[in-house]
Amino acid sequence: MKVNDRRAQWPVRGLRRWAILLVGVVLALTCFCMSGCGSGEDSDPAASGSGAAEGTVLAETEDTLTIVDQAGREVTVKKEPRSIALCYRVVIRFLLSLDQGDKITGIGKSEPFLEELQPSLAEAADVGKGVADIEALAQLAPDLFIHKASDVKTLDAVENIGIPAVGIEVETPEDMVAALDLLGKVCGAEEKAQQLIDDYNARIKASEELTAQLTDARKPSAIVMGTSIGKVADGSMLQGRMLELAGAVNCAKDLEATELWPTAGTEQIFAWNPDYIFITNSESAVYSAKDLLKDPTWAEVTAVKNGNVYEMPAEADSWEFPGAVSALGIDYMMHVMHPELLDEKTLEQHVNDFYELTYGRSFDREELGY
Secondary structure, three states, X not given: OHHHHHHHHHHHHHHHHHHHHHHHHHHHHHHHHHHOHHHOHHHOOOOOOOOOOOOOEEEEOOOEEEEEOOOOOEEEEEOOOOOEEEOOOHHHHHHHHOOOHHHEEEEOOOOHHHHHHXXXXXXXXXXXXXXXXXXXXXXXXXXXXXXXXXXXXXXXXXXXXXXXXXXXXXXOHHHHHHHHHHHXXXXXXXXXXXXXXXXXXXXXXXXXXXXXXXXXXXXXXXXXXXXXXXXXXXXXXXXXXHHHHOOOEEOOOOOOOOOOOOEOOHHHHHHHOXXXXXXXXXXXXXXXXXXXXXXXXXXXXXXXXXXXXXXOOOOOOOOOOOOOOHXXXXXXXXXXXXXXXXXXXXXXXXXXXXXXXXXXXXXXXXXXXX
């Protein structure tokens, strides 16, 4: 009976030993992962992209770069991509300024001026105008897709078909500097990106130094109107910031906006009674400066009464378009409102210097239309 009892107890003792051994193995593995796997760069929240600043390079191999875009997303891209697609037209100017125009294989919409700079744009595949055509992108299979950071849904959809997608944000001067830095890294054009950043920052600083001479009493009130009468640039928009940098008080600065180019309405604009009105030169605009100047209902607005209603130049290359070129828009506004601070000759020199640096050539006034 003792032998049988001992044999009967053996399975229980054996199971206990195996259970103890298994627990030990689990604890050992847990400690290893906590002390070994977790002690490297990946354990740092910033290293994994969590909370890392836009433009932060998280990892780099011989062929790839993992970076945080302006939507806060981690993106792994090929170094020096050979083909780039976009449906957000803003991106084209950034790429051309970084000498990456020959890599653009897919676009939504181009412009004659841009095609003059980069003729191959006329042959680029159509991948959607503003809204990405996922099927067309899948067929084109570019190395990189660049889009607006606010449209994360599209960025993720493009990544889901195996195309790295980088988001950029360009609504403030600070955003544009960050976008240039990010795209310089992604495209392998860091040296040119830094040249453009230094030039842009110097232009903004020069504008601030000039307008610092103005007392509040010398700063006129002004607005920038959008494609429809009554739509204005509020304080969060690039065009609103441009007004302030040019030495004006933006009447719409504190407008509570629920949309891009929020609608203030004519009654509110009449109440503001701005000294100057600038109008976007977008091809989508349904009115012109002449329309306002001859409209009797606007006759008592100070800007209209004094003939201070202007369409933003240039006809060929929009100076209020998001990008480094907006520095010229600031110069133009300043010249109009404060010619004593920035005269005609200086404006022209600024324009020539900008195009020489950015695109390697200059344009005369007639070519640009300003």
